[in-house]
Amino acid sequence: MFAVLKTGGKQYKVQSGDILRVERLAADAGETVQFNEILMLGGDSTVVGAPLVDGAAVQAEVVDQIKGDKVIHFVKRRRKHSSKRTKGHRQKLTLVKITDILASGADKSGVKAAVGTGSVPASVVAAMAPASNNPARNAKAAAPVVEASADAAADDLKKLSGVGPALEKKLLAAGVTSFAQIAAWTEADIAEFDEKLSFKGRIEREGWVDQAKELA
Numbered sequence: 001m002f003a004v005l006k007t008g009g010k011q012y013k014v015q016s017g018d019i020l021r022v023e024r025l026a027a028d029a030g031e032t033v034q035f036n037e038i039l040m041l042g043g044d045s046t047v048v049g050a051p052l053v054d055g056a057a058v059q060a061e062v063v064d065q066i067k068g069d070k071v072i073h074f075v076k077r078r079r080k081h082s083s084k085r086t087k088g089h090r091q092k093l094t095l096v097k098i099t100d101i102l103a104s105g106a107d108k109s110g111v112k113a114a115v116g117t118g119s120v121p122a123s124v125v126a127a128m129a130p131a132s133n134n135p136a137r138n139a140k141a142a143a144p145v146v147e148a149s150a151d152a153a154a155d156d157l158k159k160l161s162g163v164g165p166a167l168e169k170k171l172l173a174a175g176v177t178s179f180a181q182i183a184a185w186t187e188a189d190i191a192e193f194d195e196k197l198s199f200k201g202r203i204e205r206e207g208w209v210d211q212a213k214e215l216a
Helices: 122-128 135-151 165-173 179-183 187-196 202-206 208-215
Strands: 002-007 010-015 019-023 032-035 038-042 057-077 083-102
Touching (some): 179 208
Antiparallel strands (some): 019 083
């Protein structure tokens, strides 16, 4: 039996016993985590999600927290007063071993969800998840989500230069919810978010860190 799961914006086809390198998860080595975004199950019969397979999950054991290969980012601008910049970046990754594929009963397993570091609270993730086909289940889940969202109110990131609703949504999905977080970014953090969210140098070009320090 195999499954196609989604995590960190990427899709992986996995079987029990496989070892994967995925985007950094908020879990320590030895912990068991559960991937709930399952796009497809295969084996004796194939189940394709719409977009997710309801009740399915993949469980894995965290082996280690590692870093990927070093990537050199070089930018040169051909102008009268030309400039060039070289940066190195190593993506933070988590090494996991797939232990079990659940075709159903995922909601009752009680295992820690595989959520990336710096991600939005679980309540916000639940609010963004597709609704179930069961109206009673949707009504039951709605009340705690609204209450939790009020507690986890985020700053209006659209106050930053060049940030509209689309970019704000990207930042929130990556766990960036306040000006204080952006104000504390280091050069490594800027390079990581620039690559992860495909901002193409926008963070430095627009001066988000300086703006965030004034708005925080």
